[in-house]
Amino acid sequence: MKKTFLLLICFSFNYLIAQQEISDTKKLATIAKIYGFLKYYHPEVGKGKYDWDNEFIKYLPQVLEAKDKESLSKIYNNWINSLGKIEKCKNCDSDQLLFDKNFNLSWTQDSEIFNTELTAKLKYIEENRFQGENFYVTTEPVGTIKVTNEPVYQNFSYPSEEYRLLGLFKYWNIIEYFYPYKYLTDQKWDSVLTEMIPKFRSASNKEDYQSLVKELIAKLDDTHAWVSFNAEKVKYLPIKISNIDNKAVVSGFYNDSLAKVNNLKLGDILLKINAVNIQEETEKKSKYISGSNANIKIRQTYQEILFGKDSIITLTIERNNQIEKIQANRYNFDDFKYWDSPKAVKTKSINEKIGYINMASIKGADVSDIFKSFENKKVIIIDLRNYPASIYKLLSKHLNSEKRDFSKIYSPNMDYPGMFRYKENLQTGIKNSKNFKGKVILLVNDESISKSEFTAMAIQTADNVITIGNQTAGADGNVVIFEYIGGYKTAISGNGILYPDKTETQRKGIKIDIKIKPTIEGLKQGRDEILDKAIELGSE
The missing domain is CATH 2.30.42.10 (PDZ domain)
Known part of the structure; x- marks a missing residue:
């Protein structure tokens, strides 16, 4: 009797849960996720067979009208059924080592909001996912994504509500499946979606809307991330x-x-x-x-x-x-002639013992001559508080006595969106018994970003190197530029970059041995306190 009573209570409780009304924000979060999941996972959708944005616009009102779990699940089951049969995937099982810190399809099995028929369908699609070249996203030779075949929307500076949501959901899913550093954001990406949905719905004018887009992108916590709403140039102080x-x-x-x-x-x-x-x-x-x-x-x-x-x-x-x-x-920034200033120092001899290289100014053709001129120096200071040319390999040939790993990279896995593949460790240097035998002092600060940070990682493999300065920009890896709905340009970091021991550089910046920050007093005196410290170390 007691068992029967408990079963009745459980049944009644589950029935009530099933019949509970779902908030509009929750319903919209589900269509956001279903829209992106099917776009990148369903074989027929991934082939570009459907006008996928139009499908979203068609089903959006139905989703908002759904009253409970059963009615909502029915809409999605019918939608999936209309897309065609999915054949068993022969290549989807893999024992390949994958980077999975960004992966999250747990929502597809949420029994509080989806019925068992729908959760089973979603799991089947995951296990038999699209393995061809997706119509909406492909990869560049360096492994980063390239967003393709997205419709062009004109006059979208302040779109209607359904298209404001569509833009949010498109962007959210690109980050969900292809942004390498999603797992490092301060705010969980799921909660970003539920926070931004009501804000995007209620945006009352162009200024509010564009501010929300900027707020959304800022939640990536990525110095590479930006959005440009127009091509109008601004002016800068010098x-x-x-x-x-x-x-x-x-x-x-x-x-x-x-x-x-x-x-x-x-x-x-x-x-x-x-x-x-x-x-x-x-x-x-x-x-x-x-x-x-x-x-x-x-x-x-x-x-x-x-x-x-x-x-x-x-x-x-x-x-x-x-x-x-x-x-x-x-x-105008071009008026500064900052990148090709005739006053810029390439190299200098600080004293008989110490040579200095400014990475902002040297090119590949300069490297051999620089090391020849510094062959009697005991210390070389390499200044990376700037944006260098892609010449780290040329430098390493002179600094390293052997080839060494300096970076582990992971890139989006197009066969399993949300997963990432490790690539072979990048190496720099060559076997060279005539390499520079003295001390290498590497200078970095918050102007060291992206290629500068990557170059620093390579130079840190030198035989006798020390890094001094302060926290770098923490934005490593190639930049991916794509369009936010309406023709706005936006960008993110595209590849995941780690040290060979898997220490992260994103957000943290590169490893620093001795931390030095400029002071206001030092600046007023015209001192370069980081360089001063390097000279002090080099003189020991």
Whole structure:
């Protein structure tokens, strides 16, 4: 009797759960996931047989009208049935070692929102997934994805609600299945979806909508991630800004002559631009700015606040403990001639013992001559606080006595979306008994990003190397650029980059042996404190 009573209670409870109404946000989260899963997993959809966006638009109202688990599951079962029969997959079982930290199809088996018929169908599709070249996404030779054959939507600066949701869901699924660093984001990607759905639905104008797109992309916590809504160029101050003691501090120049003309000096603390308080504006804007770590996110926010359309602005600054107002000019970035400055130092002999290489300025053709000129040096300082040419292999030929692993890479697995494949470890250097025998000191900071970080990893395989500086940008790997619905350009990191021991570089930055950050006082004195420390180490 007691068993029968308990069974009745369980049955009644399960029946009530089955009949519970599902919120609109939950229902929309399910169609977001079903839309992306079928797009990349179902063989007929993956072949491009259907107008997949139109299918979404067709089923969206039905999903919103569904009252409970059974009615919702019926819609999805009917949708899947309409797509055609799926043959058994002969190649889907694999014992290949895969990177699975981003993989998550647990939602397909959620019995609280899907019935058993639907969960079984979704599992069958996973196990017999599409193995050909997907119509909507392919891979580049370097392993990153290339988004293909997406419809072009005109006049979409502020689309209707169903297309705002479609854009959100397209983007969410690209990240869900092909972004290598999804597992590292501060906010779980599932919760990003449920948070953003009501926001995108209620966006009341173009400005709100575009702000939400920026907020969505910022949730990747990736310095490589950005979105551009138009091609209009902005103007820049001729200064570099760093976050020092949570202040916007002038730490360098894009053009020192123009900085001098505008009375801008190293160590200046920027307080206001026109009437806008920079720290208050940073707090407001930071959630819309992409950055792999806190420091780079703040610095990126400072930069966004400081550039704009107006050529002349008023800055309120703190200099030598005095508050001043100065008028400054903004310029097109090309006016700085920053990348090909005739004043840029390629190399220099700091003293008889120490040589210096500026990686921003040297090319492949320079490398042999540089090492020949430094053959009697005991120390070479390599400055990677910049963006270098792709010449790490040429450097390693002179620095390493043998070939060494420096990077482990994982790339999207197109045969099993959400999984990633490890590639063979990348190596650098050659067997060379005549390699440089002295000490190598590598300089990095928050200007070291992407190729600079990758190059640093390679140089760190040198026989006798030490790395000093501060946290790098934490955005390693190739950049993937694709369109957000409406023609907006957006970007993400495309490959996963690890050290050979699987230490992550994304978000963390590269390994640093001695941490040194510039100080406001040091900048005011015109000192390069990181370089000073390198010279001190080299002189020991």
